[in-house]
C-alpha cells in the first residue's frame with residue numbers, strides 16, 4: 001500500500017518544491033516506485049522535473065480535484081526511472097474558488113487517490129504556500145506530513161501556526177494524519193541564525209526533526225532552470241548528497257513504524 | 258492624497274514582507290507619513306515591526322475586510338516615528354473563505370480605505386504568497402503594485418503568471434492599477450544565477466526594474482527576531498543602505514509621475 005506524504009508549510013520559499021523533487025528522485029534511485037502530485041498553481045515541481053508549460057495546458061491535478069479524473073488519466077512519466085508525476089496545469093489557479101461551494105470539498109483528492117495507488121510505494125504531494133483548500137485536500141488525503149523548515153526567523157514563527165492547523169485537521173477530517181518529520185533546509189554554517197533556529201526546532205520537536213540537514217548550495221537552485229533534479233544535474237554536490245541521505249533516513253524511519 | 262502600493266508576488270519567500278517593512282521605515286525616515294497594512298495571515302510584517310502576537314488577537318486587517326471597521330478603528334502606532342500599521346490577526350486565516358460568498362468581495366478593502374487615508378502619504382500593503390481573495394483585495398484597492406523578485410529561477414518563472422493576472426485585474430476590477438516597479442532581492446554577487454536572472458528581468462521589463470538591487474545580507478534576516486526593521490537594527494549594513502536607496506529612488510519616480 002502506497003504511503004502518501006504531503007510536503008507542506010504555509011511559509012513561502014522554505015524549500016517545499018525543492019524537497020519534493022529531490023527526495024522523490026532519491027527515493028526512486030533507491031528502487032522505490034514514486035509519484036509526485038503537484039498541487040501548487042505555480043507548477044514549480046512540474047517545471048523542475050522538465051515538463052514544459054505547453055505540456056501542462058489541461059488536466060493534471062486540477063482534473064483530479066474538479067473533474068473527477070482518475071490517476072491513470074492524468075499521470076505522466078518523468079525522465080527519472082521509477083518517478084511519475086501528476087503535473088499542475090494553469091487552471092489549478094481557479095480550483096480553490098471552484099471547490100468552495102462543492103460538496104465534500106476537503107475530500108476530493110482523497111477520493112481520487114483511494115485504492116488507485118497500487119503501483120506506487122511513495123506519493124509526495126507538493127503544496128502551495130497557504131493553508132487553503134488545496135493544502136487542506138493534500139492533508140486530508142495524506143498519511144503523514146513532511147515540513148521543510150528554512151533556518152530563518154519568519155519560518156520558525158510560522159511553525160506554531162502550522163501545528164495548530166494540523167491538530168484541527170486531525171480532529172475534523174483525518175484522524176490518522178501524523179507528522180512524518182521536519183527537515184531543516186538552506187542551512188548555512190556561516191550564519192549564526194541557522195544554529196539558533198536549529199536549536200529551537202530540535203528543542204521543541206525532538207526526534208521528529210530529521211538528523212539530515214539540507215545545506216544552502218547554489219547548485220540546488222541552478223538545477224530547476226535545466227529541468228532536472230539536483231541528483232541528475234550534479235550528483236556529487238553537497239545538496240544532492242544531503243537529499244540522498246534524507247531518503248535513506250526516511251526509509252529507515254518508515255521501516256521502524 | 259495617499260498613494261497605495263501593494264507589495265505582491267505569488268511566489269513564496271521572495272522578500273515581500275522584508276521589502277514592505279524596510280521600505281516603509283526608510284520612507285518614514287524621509288519624513289513621509291506611512292501606513293503598512295498586513296494582509297498576510299502569517300502576520301510577519303506585524304511581528305517584524307515589534308507587535309507581539311498577543312496584541313493581535315482580534316481586529317486589524319480582518320476587521321477592515323469582514324466587519325466593516327474603519328482605518329481609525331484598527332490602526333496601531335509602531336516604534337518608528339511616522340509609521341503606523343494595521344496588523345494581521347489570527348482570524349485573517351479564515352477571511353478568504355468567509356469572503357467568497359460575500360457581495361463585492363473584491364472591493365472590501367478599497368471600500369474601507371476610500372477617502373480615509375488623508376493623514377498618510379504612502380500606504381504599503383504586504384500580501385500573502387498567493388493570488389487569492391486577500392491579494393485580489395489589495396490589488397483592487399491599490400494605485401500600483403511593487404513586485405519583489407528573488408534572483409532565482411522559480412521566482413523568474415512566476416513573473417509571467419503574475420503579469421497575466423495583473424492584466425486581468427486591470428480589465429475586470431481596477432483600470433488604473435499600474436506596475437510601480439520590480440525590485441531585485443537577495444542578490445548575491447558570487448552566484449552567477451543572480452546575474453542571469455537580473456539580465457532576463459531588465460531585458461524584459463526595462464525601466465520598470467529599480468536600479469537599486471537589495472543584496473543578500475544576513476543582518477536583514479536577523480532583524481525580525483528583534484522586532485525591528487533593518488534600518489533600526491543595523492543602519493550601516495548593506496541591506497539597510499540598499500533600502501534607504503530604494504526609498505530615494507521610489508520618491509524620485511513618484512515625483513516624476
Ligand SMILES: Nc1ncnc2c1ncn2[C@@H]1O[C@H](COP(=O)(O)OP(=O)(O)OP(=O)(O)O)[C@@H](O)[C@H]1O
Nearest residue numbers: 012013014015016017018129215216217221269409
Ligand atoms: N538547499 C538549497 N540551497 C540553495 N537554494 C535552495 C535550496 N533549497 C531551495 N532553494 C531555492 O530557494 C528557493 C525557494 O525554494 P522552493 O521554491 O523549493 O521553496 P517552496 O517552499 O516550494 O516555495 P513556495 O512557497 O513558493 O512554494 C528556490 O529558488 C530554490 O531553488
Ligand SMILES: Nc1ncnc2c1ncn2[C@@H]1O[C@H](COP(=O)(O)OP(=O)(O)OP(=O)(O)O)[C@@H](O)[C@H]1O
Nearest residue numbers: 012152269270271272273274275386472473474478
Ligand atoms: N536581502 C535579504 N538578505 C537576507 N535575507 C533576506 C533578505 N530579504 C529577505 N530575507 C529573508 O528571506 C526570507 C524570506 O523573506 P520574506 O519573508 O520577506 O519573503 P516573503 O515574500 O514575504 O515570504 P512569504 O511568501 O512567506 O510572504 C525571510 O526569512 C527573510 O528574513
Ligand SMILES: [Mg+2]
Nearest residue numbers: 016017040044
Ligand atoms: Mg513550491
Ligand SMILES: [Mg+2]
Nearest residue numbers: 273274297301
Ligand atoms: Mg511575507
